[in-house]
Amino acid sequence: MTEESQALREDVPGGPENRPGPGSGSDGSPSRVRPTSLAETAAALETAAAEQQSLLFTGAGTALDWGAPVTRTDLVVETGGLDRLISHAAEDWTVGVEAGMPLARLQEQLAPAGQWLPVDAPTAKAGATLGGLLAGGDVGPRRLKYGGLSDLVIGATLVLADGTVVRTGGDVIKNVAGYDLAKLMAGSFGAFGMVARLNLRVHPLPESTTTLALAALDAGQALTAARAVMRSPLEPVAVEWDGERLLIRFHGTEDSTAARGRLGAELPELAGARVLDADEEEPAWEAHAAKIAGEEGDTVLRAATRPARLPALHAKLQELAEGSGVRAAIVSGIAQGLHTVVLRGGEAEGHAAALTAWRQAVHESDGSVTLRRRREGVDARAESWGPAPATTPLLRSLKQQFDPDDRCAPGRFAPWF
Amino acid sequence: MIDTALRHEFEAALGADAVLTDPLQLRTYECDGLTGFREVPALVLLPRTTEEVAAAVSLCAKAGLPFVARGAGTGLSGGAVPVAQGVVISLARMRQVVEFDPDDRRMVLQPGVTNAEISKIAAPEGLYYAPDPSSQVVCTIGGNVAENSGGAHCVKYGFTVHHVTALRVVLPDGSIVTFGGDAPESAGPDLRGLFIGSEGTLGIATEITVRLLRIPQAVRTLVADFSTVEAAGEAVSGIMASGIVPAAVEMLDSLAIEACEAAVNAGYSLDATAALVVELDGMEEECDEQFERVVALCREKGTTNIRIADDAAERARIWQGRKAAFAAVGRISPDYFVQDGVVPRTRLSEALGRIAEMSRTEGLRVANVFHAGDGNLHPLVLFDEQAGEAERAEELSGRIAEMCVELGGSLSGEHGIGLDKACSMPKMFGETDLAVMQQLRRSFDPAQLANPGKVLPTPRLCGEKPGRFRPHPLEAAGVIERW
Structure with missing residues (x-):
């Protein structure tokens, strides 16, 4: 292991087609490189460093426009060629993958062993890769029970701006040796380097799943119901509110999910809830994921607050949207305080105004906001990140230590760094 | 040396009663739970607030003085050992529960609050804090954050990093920042996750927001005896492959059983070669159903006896035996080293075989107590210092940790690297990996004042030899246990 990174850097099998060209293409568009091994990745980045090229790492590109716009890209490094399963120690509950592996494909490969990576990020449907999911921080409703992707990373191999290959963590599910550099990559949008490989902890596939649905138009009512479920012994894996109804998902053995659904529906705060039929369940969650992802022309924000803040922030959002001539929908991981806001219709000015004002309201509630996709024209009218934090x-x-020349996704966190 | 003017500055910032200079008092801070390493600090500070910690750290930064943060000092890797001529910043006076919000299932704590206290305060609301290191009665949440502490229930519930959503941190330059937030994610890189487990080298956490879980409706616990370690290992494999996520799976070998029984008489069978403790928790119906499957699996793998805890008292007794293991070894050996290493779970038998072989070759007994569900071993190397066995025992213990790395595991599952294993880090990480970790450290602490000499190897440190394990004074007094 110790020698691996050294050896890989000496042994560079990548042909010239995998080397980046000398700067951007003649038409001003960036060059592209698609390495197929760790060694090729390191070599490509070393060459790019020598040329002082700015870099943009991309997997499936599902989150490429999240955060602030990248201001300069000479070389696009695609991770699509790094998509192999390296190891799957089913009995150890671990899997090693290259970071360009799409989550959906990993799930297919784990399923025969009765396992899965309990991550249900909405962008997975569009092909999101594991590296991209870590860097972009997209997580799905089942984070409530299983944590986010970052919580399941037990080790990683990263390639820094200068081509340095670095390993962090390990291959075992319990390990506290050294700093966990994978955490620096989580939510970094590629600003500190590239994720090349990940070691992940997997879980047994749940035997059975069931979902309770409760019509709930009011945020306060939804919150009360969500809290009742969280107080109950039912241990939901997801509790989500989309502005119209509350969806509560349970995993477990066949008997237990049936019992959970039944007992859940009996909670007084959930009066009127019903267990979705088996053929309704997946479509309900797919529709839910689609709401979170938004559509072309939408502006999508991800906010994190204390769960109790939802009713006030929801009211504020509706008020701002109305004043800005846009429609606003909120999809809330209501038991965790993770909300996705989708602004639709109207003009870019309205999106920018609603975004800026609502973000301020969230900040005043001690929350944080990440701008995901946005309507064309919003970037010219609103800051992507808002006021700089104390960090x-x-x-x-x-950034200075890991990417001193500011070549990795420059501008991504402007004006913070 | 710390001059009088500087001492006065500390006193002006924190109050005279918060600055200890008396050599006798200073000596009580000379080591942590790994008592082989000792260093008397030049000064001990006892701040009460985040602002006072920031003032203390700022003065250290201005004067170029190294500082070491300290909670209860129960760590087992020398992570809280003072630096010569340096300052210890004890968080012992920061014991306030800042906020408890049962509706949003969170608590905000000062770092000196003990781990067990969190669950105790949360219990009336049906909530608890999941990570449960064995020293939980005395160890503090601040120390847990520094070490990313685990416990027996990690295989299902994870570690400290999975249960802390926000940290107020005093950085090594004295500035105050917040990492994370009220929800389990926040905008930008995960500095919270980066900080947790950094062993006091990136700053001092002064306010910690933890998420609380609902107390499980049902808990089921059994002890299954086996006539071979391999058979017990196969039972563990069977359970882990069954689709069940157990709350805990612990194993004790015959020597560990002997020690536990001598110490606390917890009802383990003295004729068993290996005993498994398996615990499930969750919703009652499911828990009972899965528990039956676990019992059947143990029978299938040839268990010689199954003891099922009928009630909470019986369960507590089983755990008392398990938790007493480390200290209990003192009953069957005059001296011992505690090791902490991880192997892939499927290589447990191989690891135990190699430990047995090394033990035979050295002529030293090794007792094994471990978290079998996640492959986290705690071999206890028994020796007699009077018989001149200390050095061989220490070498054997170190070789066992390094063997764990050879088998694809880790140098530490939960005790941390600290001072103890910093010199072993090159066994697990390459030069480049360590250099990048050093870069990370410099980003937080360019002047290298926060807990220097810990985690990463330094030439000065790695020329020296660690001392042997001695029971922590609190442990000797029966206040704490370790496992």
Whole structure:
């Protein structure tokens, strides 16, 4: 292991087609490189460093426009050629993958062993890769029970801006040796380097799943119902509110999910809830994921707050949307305080105004907001990140250490760093 | 040396009663749970608030003084050992529960609150804090954050990093920042996750927001005896392959059983070669159904006896035996080293075989107590210092940790690297990996004042030899246990 990174850097099998060209294409568009091994990745980045090229790492590209716009790209590094399953130790509950592996394909490969990676990020349907999911921080409703992708990463191999290959963590599900550099990559949008490989902890596939649905037009009512479920012994894996109804999902043995659904529907706060039929369940969650993802022309924000803030922030959102001539929908991981807001219709000015004002309201509630996709024209009218947090000097210091020439996704976190 | 002017500055910032200079008092801070490493600090500070910690750290930064944060000092890797001529910042006076919000299932704590206290306060609302290191009665949440502490229930519930959503942190330059937030994710890179488990080298957490879980409706616990370690290992494999996620799977070998029984008489069978403790928790119906499957699996793998805890008292007794294991070894050996390493779970038998072989070759007994569900071993190397066995025992213990790495595991599952294993880090990580970790550290602490000499190897440190394990004074007094 110790020698691996050294050896890989000496042994560079990538042909010239895998080397980046000298700067951007003549038409101003960036060059592209699609390495198929760790060694090729390192070599490509080393060459790019020598040329002082700015870099944009991309997997399936599902989150490529999240955060602030990248201001300069000479070389696009595609991880699609790094899509292999390296190892699957089913009995150890671990899997090693290259970071360009799409989540959906990993699930297919784990399923025969009765396992899965309990991540249900909405962008998975569009082909999102594991590296991209870590860097973009997309997580799905079942985070409530299983945590996000970052919580399931037990080790990683990263390639830094200068081509340095670095390993962090390990291959076992319990390990505290050294700093966990994978956490620096989580939510970094590629600003500190590229994720090349991941070691992940997998779980047994649940025997059975069931979902309770409760019509709930009011945020306060939804929150009360969500809290009742969380107080109950039912241990839901997801509790989501989409502005119209509350969806509560349970995993477990056949008998237990049936019992959970039944007992859930009996909770007084959930009066009127019903268990979805088996053929309704998956479509309900797919429709839910589609709401979170939004559509072309939408502006999508991800906010994290204390769950109790939802009713006030929801009311504020509706008020702002109305004043800005846009429609606003909220999809809330209501038991966790993770909300996705979709602004639709109207003009870019309205999107920008609603975004800026609502973000301020969230900040005043001690929450945070990440701008995901946005309507064309929004970037010219609204800041992507809002006021710089107190951690800004530290983030700049980290950037200086890991990417001193500011070549990895420059501008992604502007104006923070 | 810390001059009088600087001492006065500390006193002005924190109050005279918060600055300890008396050599006798200073000596009580010379080591943590790994008592082989000792260093008397030049000064101990006892701040009460985040602002006072920031003032203390700022003064250290200005004067270029190294500082070491300290909670209860129960760590087992020398992570809280003072630095010569340096300052210890004890968080012992920061014991307030800042906020408890049962509706949103969260608690905000100062770092000196003990782990067990969190669950105790949360219990009337039907909530608890999941990570449960064995020293939980005394160890503090601040220390848990530094070490990313685990416990017996990690295989189902994870570690500290999975249960802390926000940290207020004083950085090594004295500035105050917040990592994370009220929800389990926040905008930008995950500095919260990066900080947790950094062993006091990136700053000092002064306010910690934890998420709380509902107390499981049902808990079921059994002890299954086996006539061979291999058979017990196969039972573990069977359980882990069954689709069940157990709350805990622990194993004790015959030597560990002997020690536990001598110490606490918890009802383990003295004629068993290996005993498994399996615990399931969750919704009652499911828990009972899965428990039956576990019992059947143990029978299928040839268990010689199954003891099922009928009630909470019986369960507590089983756990008392398991948790007493480390200290209990003192009953069957004058001295011992505690090791902490991880192997892939499927290589447990191989690892135990190699430990047995090494033990035979060295002529030293090794007792094994471990978290079998996640492959986290705690071999206890028994020796007699009077008989001049200390050095061989220490070498054997170190070789066992490094063997774990050879088998594809880790140097530490939960005790941390600290001072103890910093020199072994090159066995697990390459030069480049360590250099990048050093870069990370510099980003937080360019002047290298926060807990220097811990986690990453340094030439000065790695020329020296660690001392042997001695029971922590609190442990000797029966206040804490380790496992």
